[in-house]
Amino acid sequence: METSCVFCQIIRGEKPAEIVYRDETMTAFKDIHPHAPVHLLIVPRKHIRSLNDLTEEDQGIIAGMIFKARDLAREMGISKSGYKVLLNVERGGGQVIFHLHMHLIGGW
Numbered sequence: 659m660e661t662s663c664v665f666c667q668i669i670r671g672e673k674p675a676e677i678v679y680r681d682e683t684m685t686a687f688k689d690i691h692p693h694a695p696v697h698l699l700i701v702p703r704k705h706i707r708s709l710n711d712l713t714e715e716d717q718g719i720i721a722g723m724i725f726k727a728r729d730l731a732r733e734m735g736i737s738k739s740g741y742k743v744l745l746n747v748e749r750g751g752g753q754v755i756f757h758l759h760m761h762l763i764g765g766w
């Protein structure tokens with residue numbers, strides 16, 4: 659947990675967000691600048707800076723996030739119409755918040 663990290667603050671409940679799912683390993687909430695009718699962020703509870711900082715012990719976390727993306731797509735009613743699951747990595751890859759997160763985007 660990092661005190662200055664906005665996603666850690668959301669996970670700790672110190673900053674508001676429209677949370678759609680939460681368990682002991684991850685939190686999912688609506689992106690405040692949505693790029694599509696459905697735009698969720700799936701964020702691990704563990705502060706991992708970017709995909710580059712993922713370690714072997716994080717395998718379960720990242721796998722869980724992918725399964726959760728599938729389940730949330732189903733819940734949001736976009737699994738049949740289609741969606742994207744994105745990981746932006748470092749500045750050149752479009753990462754803005756340096757706490758690993760997965761975008762679930764769809765609803766077109």
Ligand SMILES: [Zn+2]
Nearest residue numbers: 663666705757
């Ligand atoms: Zn963080």
